[in-house]
Amino acid sequence: MRYNVKDFIFLIILIILGTVVVCYAQPVNLLEIKDEYYIDKFGPYKMPSVYFSHDIHANEYQISCKSCHHIYKKGKNIWTPEDHEKTCTECHNKNKAEAINSYHMKCWGCHKRLREVYHLADTPTNQCQKCHIKPSEVEKERKRIQKKLEKKNETLFKIIQNLKVKGFY
Ligand code: HEC
Ligand code: HEC
Ligand code: HEC
Ligand code: HEC
Numbered sequence: 001m002r003y004n005v006k007d008f009i010f011l012i013i014l015i016i017l018g019t020v021v022v023c024y025a026q027p028v029n030l031l032e033i034k035d036e037y038y039i040d041k042f043g044p045y046k047m048p049s050v051y052f053s054h055d056i057h058a059n060e061y062q063i064s065c066k067s068c069h070h071i072y073k074k075g076k077n078i079w080t081p082e083d084h085e086k087t088c089t090e091c092h093n094k095n096k097a098e099a100i101n102s103y104h105m106k107c108w109g110c111h112k113r114l115r116e117v118y119h120l121a122d123t124p125t126n127q128c129q130k131c132h133i134k135p136s137e138v139e140k141e142r143k144r145i146q147k148k149l150e151k152k153n154e155t156l157f158k159i160i161q162n163l164k165v166k167g168f169y
Contacts, residue, residue, distance in 0.1 A: 028055055028146040030138065033103075038089045042096045047132040050103075053145050060152055061160050068106060107131070118159050 030051040039045065057063045069084070070077045092102035111123035124130035133141050 028053065028142060028149055030142050030145065035087050035089050037087050037093070038099055041089070041093060042099065047128065048134045050131045051133045051138055051141060052131070053149075055149055056145060060149055061157055063110075063160065064164075067110070113163070114156070114159070117163070118156055120153075121156055 030053055033050040033052055034045075057068075058065060065081065066077050066079050069079045071079045071083055071086075088102050088106075089099045093099050108125045111121075111125050114121040114123045115125075
């Protein structure tokens with residue numbers, strides 16, 4: 001049997017279609033923030049670890065990567081996705097409080113601000129268990145986020161895009 005250009009193109013299309021299907025079928029991923037660097041230095045977590053959806057933040061509401069990730073050089077944030085190996089506490093580690101604050105200030109800062117301008121925003125601050133999720137609750141949470149991702153809150157989305165313009169983050 002001889003292969004010609006048409007067969008080849010057909011094969012490529014099949015591969016692309018296959019990839020698309022697999023991507024769509026994939027369940028939403030929750031990233032467990034288990035900061036080994038923190039644990040080595042300050043001992044085991046007291047709370048259950050945080051399970052966090054990059055999808056909700058970066059895709060659904062298009063919050064830029066650099067509003068959370070940063071490497072500052074002369075006051076400018078020069079982070080690129082290749083710098084992802086560095087965990088937050090590799091830099092924010094003078095003491096335990098600084099390490100915890102670096103996370104809380106980042107996450108709560110935006111969450112609190114959003115609730116001030118839109119009280120329906122589901123952006124937890126002092127409801128600890130909405131971020132620190134018990135292992136037995138993770139699967140339930142994953143399903144809940146998956147449902148949420150199917151239906152974007154357009155009002156909230158517009159608010160976030162506006163805040164972005166005004167230089168909030
Ligand atoms: C709302 C905040 C936030 C946004 C927005 C965000 N990230 Fe993250 N990301 C985090 C946190 C927190 C961690 C865990 C950091 C740690 O381990 O210290 C993380 C971890 C990562 C990791 C390593 C873990 C993994 O999943 O492999 C990569 C890679 C990454 N982010 C890439 C990105 C990229 C690319 C974007 C933009 C498309 C982005 N992030 C947007 C907060 C964010
Ligand atoms: C490469 C080192 C480095 C890494 C990695 C890093 N930071 Fe920072 N971070 C800094 C520096 C430097 C500043 C600015 C000056 C300062 O506060 O010392 C800063 C500032 C901050 C601030 C204050 C306000 C702001 O946003 O600029 C917060 C909150 C923060 N970082 C949280 C985080 C979180 C959360 C992560 C992980 C997703 C992280 N940092 C990763 C070095 C780092
Ligand atoms: C720049 C803004 C911003 C930052 C920074 C941010 N978030 Fe969020 N967060 C959001 C928005 C927007 C939502 C979606 C709210 C909604 O669906 O009503 C959200 C929702 C959540 C939810 C609830 C998910 C749900 O739908 O119930 C969790 C948990 C969460 N964020 C964790 C984190 C963590 C952990 C960090 C810090 C690493 C973080 N967020 C940083 C904007 C932010
Ligand atoms: C918006 C999400 C969010 C909320 C809400 C939140 N935290 Fe955290 N917290 C984090 C992140 C992210 C970390 C760092 C990584 C991790 O612990 O998984 C952290 C770390 C911690 C740590 C250090 C690690 C440990 O377990 O010892 C403590 C203590 C802590 N949080 C306590 C609290 C308490 C108490 C509340 C409620 C008042 C709370 N957090 C609410 C996101 C959150």
